[in-house]
Amino acid sequence: MAIDILVVDDEEMIRWTLKEALESEGYNVNTFENGRDFLTYFNANGGDIVLLDVRLPDSNGLDLLLEVTRIDPDAIVVIMTAFGDVDTAVSAMKRGAFDYISKPYSLEEVSLLINKIVQANLLKSQLHHYQERLENQFSRILGENQKMKQLREHIQMAAKTDRTTVLIRGESGTGKELVARQIHFQSGRADKPFIDVNAAAVSSTLLESELFGHEKGAFTDAQRQKKGLFELANGGTLFLDEIGDLDPSLQVKLLRVLQERKFRRVGGTSDIHVGVRIISATNADLEKAIEDGRLRQDLFYRLNVFTINLPPLRDRRDDIMLLAKYFLEEFRKEFSKDISGFREDTCKILESYSFPGNVRELRNIIERATLLETTSQIRPSSMPEELKKAVELEYVSYNPVEKKPWQMPDFNFKEYIDSVEKQIVTEVMAEADGKKSKAAEMLGLTRFALRHQLKKHDLDSEF
Numbered sequence: 001m002a003i004d005i006l007v008v009d010d011e012e013m014i015r016w017t018l019k020e021a022l023e024s025e026g027y028n029v030n031t032f033e034n035g036r037d038f039l040t041y042f043n044a045n046g047g048d049i050v051l052l053d054v055r056l057p058d059s060n061g062l063d064l065l066l067e068v069t070r071i072d073p074d075a076i077v078v079i080m081t082a083f084g085d086v087d088t089a090v091s092a093m094k095r096g097a098f099d100y101i102s103k104p105y106s107l108e109e110v111s112l113l114i115n116k117i118v119q120a121n122l123l124k125s126q127l128h129h130y131q132e133r134l135e136n137q138f139s140r141i142l143g144e145n146q147k148m149k150q151l152r153e154h155i156q157m158a159a160k161t162d163r164t165t166v167l168i169r170g171e172s173g174t175g176k177e178l179v180a181r182q183i184h185f186q187s188g189r190a191d192k193p194f195i196d197v198n199a200a201a202v203s204s205t206l207l208e209s210e211l212f213g214h215e216k217g218a219f220t221d222a223q224r225q226k227k228g229l230f231e232l233a234n235g236g237t238l239f240l241d242e243i244g245d246l247d248p249s250l251q252v253k254l255l256r257v258l259q260e261r262k263f264r265r266v267g268g269t270s271d272i273h274v275g276v277r278i279i280s281a282t283n284a285d286l287e288k289a290i291e292d293g294r295l296r297q298d299l300f301y302r303l304n305v306f307t308i309n310l311p312p313l314r315d316r317r318d319d320i321m322l323l324a325k326y327f328l329e330e331f332r333k334e335f336s337k338d339i340s341g342f343r344e345d346t347c348k349i350l351e352s353y354s355f356p357g358n359v360r361e362l363r364n365i366i367e368r369a370t371l372l373e374t375t376s377q378i379r380p381s382s383m384p385e386e387l388k389k390a391v392e393l394e395y396v397s398y399n400p401v402e403k404k405p406w407q408m409p410d411f412n413f414k415e416y417i418d419s420v421e422k423q424i425v426t427e428v429m430a431e432a433d434g435k436k437s438k439a440a441e442m443l444g445l446t447r448f449a450l451r452h453q454l455k456k457h458d459l460d461s462e463f
């Protein structure tokens, strides 16, 4: 991608020589003889590096410098000052100029400076990319359950075929984004961008111009042309999260990109071709969305070329403690706490909970518990109240997807009923603040029958 350099100077000779010299080095150069022309252009088209003369016929370079950084904080401005004008150079640097050059300068000096700028910026973006890769390498997908082993195989397959469109399905918090990143960073596109767009987070008009970009003047606020995420992701991966919420008009446009690998900017008249792999994700019931007419069937087929289904955590309970220990290790270090593991009863609670929020919920629970815990092992008291309750309730009304109580090997009818009775009485007594008459009323029992229950279950001394 050629770098755009804008030269603003009222002396024609300077404009001409800089343009000649820099173009011969492969840069794109535009020149302007006054501030007004320059600003009009910059507002519409932007630019990477601006070489700005301080004394212009219609404006002061220092004021223009402020205007440039206001329009685009990433633009790099070099101020050209008169020989010996140290004050101006200092003010320019204070106002955010990258550097200054005093006149008269040699072309070589300018060329070296531009080179320095380009290298520094290149390095910055490479560093950013490198850090991201490193982070992604370490955010491993954990799980030893058979379903997770299969998932890892599917990720590898998807990574190898790096043009295939992938759809990741799974409940909230099951790791869809994690999987999308893994696919990208294991694929041949790893050193190209991974761009993540949440279809549910922005309005559909905004999303359209985010995805496809817009031409100058396409709508009221479009003061300059803007590249969309499809263009920015070129060569890499575009991750469309929460695809179930896509507006119908956007569905048509997305379908076109998937079919023809080309699109138009908003307000644009020419086609732009891109080589982007699309990975989408959803926790929505897409078949139902098609039935209700909210999702186009043809789009669904295009997105659903290679499907990866993420199992909910409750369907792979053998991974719960493995994940819990991993998260404990992470937070123990972060909060500098001396905690070695989980107490046996805490493990039981965790292993029997249903985790509607899946791995994310487990991670949050462990973070909170690590903070709260004051002993060397995580106790049930550091678990959230609703989790302890949910586990008890699940026990009473048994979870139909799990094994039924009488299917368990050590099932004993009488003991089971007793335990349910005891649990109900204990809970209701606690709710009634230990007042027997109130508890009896809540349970629809006589006071005599309640007293009998308390005695039977050895609860007299507690209430």
Ligand SMILES: Nc1ncnc2c1ncn2[C@@H]1O[C@H](COP(=O)(O)OP(=O)(O)OP(=O)(O)O)[C@@H](O)[C@H]1O
Residues within 6 Å of the ligand: 139, 140, 141, 142, 143, 170, 171, 172, 173, 174, 175, 176, 177, 178, 179, 283, 359, 360, 363
């Ligand atoms: N198998 C796993 N191993 C380790 N960490 C995991 C695993 N699955 C999920 N996580 C962690 O759980 C959290 C939620 O994962 P992620 O954001 O990928 O879920 P999601 O499916 O995209 O959720 P949502 O539908 O809410 O967007 C993240 O912190 C992620 O690192």
Ligand SMILES: [Mg+2]
Residues within 6 Å of the ligand: 176, 177, 241
């Ligand atoms: Mg997500």
